[in-house]
Amino acid sequence: MIMSRIEAPRDDLTGNLLDRLRAGLPAEAVLTDPDVTASYANDMASFCAAGAPAVVVLPRTVEQVQHIMRTATELRVPVVPQGARTGLSGAANASDGCIVLSLTRMDRILEINPVDRIAVVEPGVVNATLSRAVGDHGLCYPPDPSSWESCTIGGNIGTASGGLCCVKYGVTAEYVLGLDVVLADGRLLSTGRRTAKGVAGYDLTRLFVGSEGSLGIVVRAILALRPKPPRQLVLAAEFASAADACDAVCRIMKGRHVPSLLELMDNTTVKAVNDLAHMGLPESTRALLLAAFDTPDPAADLAEVGALCEAAGATQVVPAEDTAESELLLQARRLSLPALETVKGTTMIDDVCVPRSRLGELLEGIERIAGTHRLTIGVCAHAGDGNTHPTVCFDAQDPEESRRARESFDEIMALGLELGGTITGEHGVGVLKKEWLAREIGPVGVEMQRAVKAAFDPLGILNPGKLF
Amino acid sequence: MIMSRIEAPRDDLTGNLLDRLRAGLPAEAVLTDPDVTASYANDMASFCAAGAPAVVVLPRTVEQVQHIMRTATELRVPVVPQGARTGLSGAANASDGCIVLSLTRMDRILEINPVDRIAVVEPGVVNATLSRAVGDHGLCYPPDPSSWESCTIGGNIGTASGGLCCVKYGVTAEYVLGLDVVLADGRLLSTGRRTAKGVAGYDLTRLFVGSEGSLGIVVRAILALRPKPPRQLVLAAEFASAADACDAVCRIMKGRHVPSLLELMDNTTVKAVNDLAHMGLPESTRALLLAAFDTPDPAADLAEVGALCEAAGATQVVPAEDTAESELLLQARRLSLPALETVKGTTMIDDVCVPRSRLGELLEGIERIAGTHRLTIGVCAHAGDGNTHPTVCFDAQDPEESRRARESFDEIMALGLELGGTITGEHGVGVLKKEWLAREIGPVGVEMQRAVKAAFDPLGILNPGKLF
Numbered sequence: 009m010i011m012s013r014i015e016a017p018r019d020d021l022t023g024n025l026l027d028r029l030r031a032g033l034p035a036e037a038v039l040t041d042p043d044v045t046a047s048y049a050n051d052m053a054s055f056c057a058a059g060a061p062a063v064v065v066l067p068r069t070v071e072q073v074q075h076i077m078r079t080a081t082e083l084r085v086p087v088v089p090q091g092a093r094t095g096l097s098g099a100a101n102a103s104d105g106c107i108v109l110s111l112t113r114m115d116r117i118l119e120i121n122p123v124d125r126i127a128v129v130e131p132g133v134v135n136a137t138l139s140r141a142v143g144d145h146g147l148c149y150p151p152d153p154s155s156w157e158s159c160t161i162g163g164n165i166g167t168a169s170g171g172l173c174c175v176k177y178g179v180t181a182e183y184v185l186g187l188d189v190v191l192a193d194g195r196l197l198s199t200g201r202r203t204a205k206g207v208a209g210y211d212l213t214r215l216f217v218g219s220e221g222s223l224g225i226v227v228r229a230i231l232a233l234r235p236k237p238p239r240q241l242v243l244a245a246e247f248a249s250a251a252d253a254c255d256a257v258c259r260i261m262k263g264r265h266v267p268s269l270l271e272l273m274d275n276t277t278v279k280a281v282n283d284l285a286h287m288g289l290p291e292s293t294r295a296l297l298l299a300a301f302d303t304p305d306p307a308a309d310l311a312e313v314g315a316l317c318e319a320a321g322a323t324q325v326v327p328a329e330d331t332a333e334s335e336l337l338l339q340a341r342r343l344s345l346p347a348l349e350t351v352k353g354t355t356m357i358d359d360v361c362v363p364r365s366r367l368g369e370l371l372e373g374i375e376r377i378a379g380t381h382r383l384t385i386g387v388c389a390h391a392g393d394g395n396t397h398p399t400v401c402f403d404a405q406d407p408e409e410s411r412r413a414r415e416s417f418d419e420i421m422a423l424g425l426e427l428g429g430t431i432t433g434e435h436g437v438g439v440l441k442k443e444w445l446a447r448e449i450g451p452v453g454v455e456m457q458r459a460v461k462a463a464f465d466p467l468g469i470l471n472p473g474k475l476f
Numbered sequence: 477m478i479m480s481r482i483e484a485p486r487d488d489l490t491g492n493l494l495d496r497l498r499a500g501l502p503a504e505a506v507l508t509d510p511d512v513t514a515s516y517a518n519d520m521a522s523f524c525a526a527g528a529p530a531v532v533v534l535p536r537t538v539e540q541v542q543h544i545m546r547t548a549t550e551l552r553v554p555v556v557p558q559g560a561r562t563g564l565s566g567a568a569n570a571s572d573g574c575i576v577l578s579l580t581r582m583d584r585i586l587e588i589n590p591v592d593r594i595a596v597v598e599p600g601v602v603n604a605t606l607s608r609a610v611g612d613h614g615l616c617y618p619p620d621p622s623s624w625e626s627c628t629i630g631g632n633i634g635t636a637s638g639g640l641c642c643v644k645y646g647v648t649a650e651y652v653l654g655l656d657v658v659l660a661d662g663r664l665l666s667t668g669r670r671t672a673k674g675v676a677g678y679d680l681t682r683l684f685v686g687s688e689g690s691l692g693i694v695v696r697a698i699l700a701l702r703p704k705p706p707r708q709l710v711l712a713a714e715f716a717s718a719a720d721a722c723d724a725v726c727r728i729m730k731g732r733h734v735p736s737l738l739e740l741m742d743n744t745t746v747k748a749v750n751d752l753a754h755m756g757l758p759e760s761t762r763a764l765l766l767a768a769f770d771t772p773d774p775a776a777d778l779a780e781v782g783a784l785c786e787a788a789g790a791t792q793v794v795p796a797e798d799t800a801e802s803e804l805l806l807q808a809r810r811l812s813l814p815a816l817e818t819v820k821g822t823t824m825i826d827d828v829c830v831p832r833s834r835l836g837e838l839l840e841g842i843e844r845i846a847g848t849h850r851l852t853i854g855v856c857a858h859a860g861d862g863n864t865h866p867t868v869c870f871d872a873q874d875p876e877e878s879r880r881a882r883e884s885f886d887e888i889m890a891l892g893l894e895l896g897g898t899i900t901g902e903h904g905v906g907v908l909k910k911e912w913l914a915r916e917i918g919p920v921g922v923e924m925q926r927a928v929k930a931a932f933d934p935l936g937i938l939n940p941g942k943l944f
Contacts (some may be wrong), residue, residue, distance in 0.1 A: 098622055123833040124833050125831055170673055179675075189477070197921060199917075203830060203863075204642070205861050207636040207903070207905075208909075209925050209944070211636075218675045218677075262591045265703070268507070280533035303772070363592040392672075394592075395671075419557060430675075432674070432675050433671065433674055433675065435675070447664070448676050452666075456931070460680070463931045476677070
């Protein structure tokens with residue numbers, strides 16, 4: 009805790025803020041060294057401006073969070089809540105002079121109840137930590153964003169995270185039953201329930217999920233769990249075109265199948281993964297589709313889905329022999345984004361989600377956009393959900409290429425909206441897609457979103473400048 | 477349409493209202509005969525006051541709904557939206573001088589898309605009509621409230637309805653992807669999406685689900701569908717005590733099982749069903765548990781669950797031979813409420829939901845409460861969800877018994893809260909449980925609920941007097 013003793017030059021305002029914060033927080037929970045606070049300025053999004061925090065606070069208790077919010081309200085200082093800062097839209101980026109409120113030290117699992125199939129956790133619990141802990145009880149917490157080894161449940165709630173399993177198990181929102189939230193003025197609000205069902209009043213719980221810290225500070229969550237499913241078995245199908253792969257997705261989802269995973273990697277992504285990890289994926293394929301089942305008889309389901317892939321023109325269909333081989337295929341998929349990052353040094357990751365019946369048109373359009381802008385855009389997608397991550401690979405040192413990268417990123421969102429989709433399937437709006445939120449939801453939508461914001465945060469101190 | 481020509485005596489205010497409404501509605505869509513409008517005053521809840529509507533309007537288009545809301549806003553007239561009025565909390569009850577806005581004529585299924593697994597519907601579509609229509613495409617719309625043959629999707633959304641299938645498939649809220657909503661001032665708001673995932677801004681869709689028509693008028697809904705599961709197979713287990721049956725529920729839900737239905741009927745309910753329908757249910761049992769699976773091999777799952785029931789002390793375990801026998805058992809369960817109504821003429825149906833680990837304590841408490849008040853209280857329950865419907869059977873002509881009925885109804889809710897539960901698992905708050913909502917969510921909760929209400933309905937004209 010030496011760092012917190014190296015004080016930045018204090019102006020009076022900041023001095024007053026720090027004194028007030030320290031009145032209710034242990035010294036070690038208040039960081040002011042500018043080198044340290046600067047390291048809290050950003051999440052993992054590209055092209056998102058961030059300011060310099062006045063202070064970073066690391067509370068361990070609900071009361072400490074209440075103290076921080078009361079102080080912020082009294083002094084009208086903006087507060088930017090943060091989890092592990094693995095977000096991809098700049099929603100956790102600091103603004104100048106703000107209090108960065110990091111929830112990472114509130115990291116206790118308070119309860120796991122196998123009969124009620126719930127867990128009660130603090131917001132700083134890491135997703136993987138929770139997954140393993142409930143796994144010991146034969147239970148499963150499905151939402152599995154790619155950053156699951158480091159991202160926090162609080163961050164998952166703030167951004168309404170998805171993951172690979174959503175096609176069968178849904179997103180974070182569907183697993184949040186109740187919340188304790190510290191409001192902008194420091195009051196504590198409890199929402200929701202710990203029961204399987206409940207409809208007492210407006211669903212404020214769901215309002216907080218995906219609100220990017222702009223309505224209140226989540227300090228405790230009651231999460232729904234499921235019985236741990238059997239290990240899934242994966243099939244890989246190669247296609248001569250993205251259109252054929254998308255046709256296969258439609259055939260699979262039109263039937264009675266409920267795959268536990270249905271992912272697509274395009275040729276650019278396959279090659280990048282091979283280059284990074286020498287996985288021996290088939291580089292001749294234009295699109296690789298991974299389908300998985302965690303049903304009682306996954307091999308039978310895979311056989312049917314394999315036949316559907318062949319009917320859609322798959323050039324090769326290879327079911328994994330066992331769960332070890334399946335895990336290797338999933339690892340290849342999980343490496344997609346890190347691998348694409350190595351292509352040209354920097355990436356911009358889109359998150360456009362379209363009705364799955366329009367997926368083929370989206371992929372075709374992305375290829376056209378990449379050609380127009382002379383860019384490499386790798387696509388990996390939660391194909392079963394129609395949720396794509398077109399990843400623009402570019403050299404951030406080259407301003408002209410950077411400009412084209414940004415343009416292509418925007419054009420892909422425009423195309424997604426044209427196809428009846430959304431600008432963000434699971435990464436959120438943050439600062440990256442603010443203008444685009446307005447385009448998606450229209451003026452009445454923006455006005456009602458702002459009215460809700462004003463109801464919870466009349467002074468506008470909670471994560472200002474995000475969303476809209 | 478003769479009825480609408482028999483005019484009630486008009487005062488100036490009502491006259492002006494009617495003239496303005498008729499300026500944008502066909503004559504047949506405006507009902508004013510007091511005998512007719514009176515028939516729209518109530519939903520199916522007992523003990524809920526209702527006023528006399530000034531007018532009942534039956535729009536067929538979004539534009540007509542907008543006209544009605546603009547008129548209501550200009551003239552500051554309260555609007556009470558209604559579906560089929562099968563609700564059980566008085567949420568659809570008219571207030572004096574209100575416009576009853578019945579959505580029953582907006583009853584078109586606009587789209588069923590098997591690849592995207594969605595349906596787009598108007599609010600007046602009857603639940604069973606939609607279920608059958610999507611069934612023709614091999615799809616399923618799971619939410620199945622007992623009134624599914626008559627209740628509307630709009631009503632289901634307003635009250636966030638549940639049903640028998642929730643233990644596996646969840647409630648209405650989980651199937652509403654996007655909404656078109658006419659706001660209090662007549663503007664049209666579109667929320668949500670038609671994609672499988674999406675996190676663009678606050679989740680206003682979920683805010684409308686369960687809002688009992690107090691935030692806006694739902695005029696179109698995008699619903700998620702699932703592949704139609706195999707027909708379920710049902711097992712009946714008899715127990716010598718409710719405690720043993722609840723123990724069985726805990727054993728089943730602690731394991732890896734995901735039943736498609738897990739229902740409990742107490743002895744009072746079993747007898748009432750036999751009296752009504754001569755079903756030959758075992759009247760010697762204290763508690764009858766019905767468990768069902770719609771898995772690939774339901775008989776195997778039922779065998780395991782049967783063994784768990786025996787371990788919990790079941791005196792008899794009888795798996796259905798086939799789906800026909802299964803359907804008979806479900807029919808018995810569905811008859812529970814109508815059967816209990818015949819016991820003493822009138823019923824008051826509670827809807828308390830507790831964590832399923834506390835279900836035994838709740839049932840024990842209900843028995844105690846029934847004894848204290850010398851009342852017959854039949855219990856049927858969505859046991860897998862911990863959601864009970866303790867049904868007080870009483871003679872409404874007997875004021876003293878009516879008073880005891882009301883008291884026992886309240887005591888059951890108090891007990892539910894004590895056990896960490898909620899006053900309403902799926903029936904909503906309406907006017908019946910207004911005071912109880914405040915007790916459940918506390919003063920900060922009420923204040924934030926009111927703030928949300930004010931954001932959407934600043935004049936307070938939408939279904940005033942409901943919820944809080």
